[in-house]
Amino acid sequence: MTRKYIDCRDFPSDAHCTVAISADDEDELLAVAVQHAVSVHQHTDSPELRQQIRTMIKDGMPAEHALPGAAQSGKDSGRPLPH
Numbered sequence: 001m002t003r004k005y006i007d008c009r010d011f012p013s014d015a016h017c018t019v020a021i022s023a024d025d026e027d028e029l030l031a032v033a034v035q036h037a038v039s040v041h042q043h044t045d046s047p048e049l050r051q052q053i054r055t056m057i058k059d060g061m062p063a064e065h066a067l068p069g070a071a072q073s074g075k076d077s078g079r080p081l082p083h
């Protein structure tokens with residue numbers, strides 16, 4: 001069985017949400033993703049929303065990091081990075 005997931009980092013309108021949801025079953029994943037979209041992103045549960053979320057479902061596992069190095073910028077600002 002293929003693991004399926006939705007990564008909120010792929011949502012173009014919600015750039016700051018890094019939540020990823022994964023499940024074995026597409027309907028199960030969709031149900032949790034709809035709850036997340038409604039409670040966190042103030043979306044309205046509708047057939048259109050479910051259709052949009054369904055198009056975001058991907059096979060496999062979410063990537064551990066959005067972009068290599070992006071999370072570290074600003075953290076070690078006092079120390080020069082090695083080249």
Ligand SMILES: [Zn+2]
Nearest residue numbers: 008017019040
């Ligand atoms: Zn989110």
